Amino acid sequence: MERSNFGVKHMAFYVLDQFSLRALSAALTVLRLANETSETIVYEWRVVSQTGGSVVSACGLELAADVSIDEERELLLTERRPFMAVICGGHEMPAAARGLTAWVRECALHRICIGTLAGGAFIPAAAGLHRNKRWAVHWEHFPAFNESFPEITATQSLYEIDGDLFSCAGGDASFDMFLRFVERDVGLAGIDRICEKAMVDRMRPPGERQRLPLQTRFGVAHPAVVKVIEQMEANLVQPLRLDKLAPASGLSRRQIERLFFQQLGRTPARYYLELRLEKGELLIKHSALPIIDVAMACGFVSGSHFTKSYRSHYGATPQQHRMAALAERSRPAARRVIRRSRTAA
Structure with a gap:
């Protein structure tokens, strides 16, 4: 495929220990299908880990990373700096690793969009970022997130997009949030083609509830x-x-x-x-x-x-x-x- 005439958007996905493979896979599927249905390379992505080594997901599968957090921080000063930095968490509340907090703060200083999947929301919140914005938090994490960051407006929506903050509860909500993200590049017709390829009937809005009525x-x-x-x-x-x-x-x-x-x-x-x-x-x-x-x-x-x-x-x-x-x-x-x-x- 040819590269987009409007420039390729680089995406960096930092995976935490015990990350949700389902949430990460859903996000990457949208980006892959956006490229495929556009017949151009609109998005490129890389997986980041603390050391550059593989990381074990919550389901036990081990994902090989492309770069370490130190290497990723160096890319901030190059043409490969990410358009969005995504923190991929899982079911557990994560602890910030060396260099990770510094990286998300540096991304914010460079006006790079911040994305969070599942428990990844705790990392940029603990770094003091986006305190005046709405965050989507998984209902199981919601009490702990509210107690830890009472000044943040947390919701139990599927996902929230508030300016340059993209947060989702995890699971399949990641697919919907990234559909909304790529819509600005591929349009509604492109979204329809992606949904058809993925056998998804629609793009759910952010306000839909996480839990059953x-x-x-x-x-x-x-x-x-x-x-x-x-x-x-x-x-x-x-x-x-x-x-x-x-x-x-x-x-x-x-x-x-x-x-x-x-x-x-x-x-x-x-x-x-x-x-x-x-x-x-x-x-x-x-x-x-x-x-x-x-x-x-x-x-x-x-x-x-x-x-x-x-x-x-x-x-x-x-x-x-x-x-x-x-x-x-x-x-x-x-x-x-x-x-x-x-x-x-």
Whole structure:
């Protein structure tokens, strides 16, 4: 294929340990198909790792990188500097490696677009970038991200594009975000051809929710129950009493209690407690917050009260779950190396 007359856009994908192979593959598929359907090379990309060596994905497959972070930083001063620097994370909250934070800050100084996939959002956020913009964060990372960066507007959308910040929750949302990115180069007709090639029926907008609606997730049919649950989810830090929740549903407290038991098999108070404990479990597994801070973030008056409720519900203490999560992350996965050509095709 010939190179685009309008210049090739170089893309740098930094892969963190345990990155989401699905999210990365979805992004690269869009770029590859944009080249293929345009019959010109519009995009070229390279995979960056800390040392330039291979990195193991969350599913255990090992991806060979093209350059190290030090080599990539040198490319910032050349014609091969990236149009977008993408941080590819995964299910776990990552820790910034040497040179990575400096690189994303240097990219921002050079007005290079910043992209994040899944847990990769934690890296530029920790570097202090784009505090005034909207970030899409995976719903499992959402509590930890909010607690770590309360000044950032985080959403549970599939993806967000806010100026030169491109963030997505991961998974298939990466495909949609990169469709939106290439649209400016290939147009809507090009997007249709890419979707047809990939057997995707449409480009989802950023505002679509990540999780299934409450009615689908829990089989809740009554709109009053849905309204009460939505209020509960919005008030986990400072839980509301049922007599404060019921009026918005248009029903009395006694009616709400009866409906909850009919449709969910538990009282509103028990369901509310389980929501707070679920948030606590996510914070335990995906953040380094002290137990007392996790307790306060979930509306508990003390660490001991939280620990007692947590153990009663999950059969293990918060500390035991945190240690188990750390052990799981450190356990080596079965590996298979994925090797790729250094030239985009």
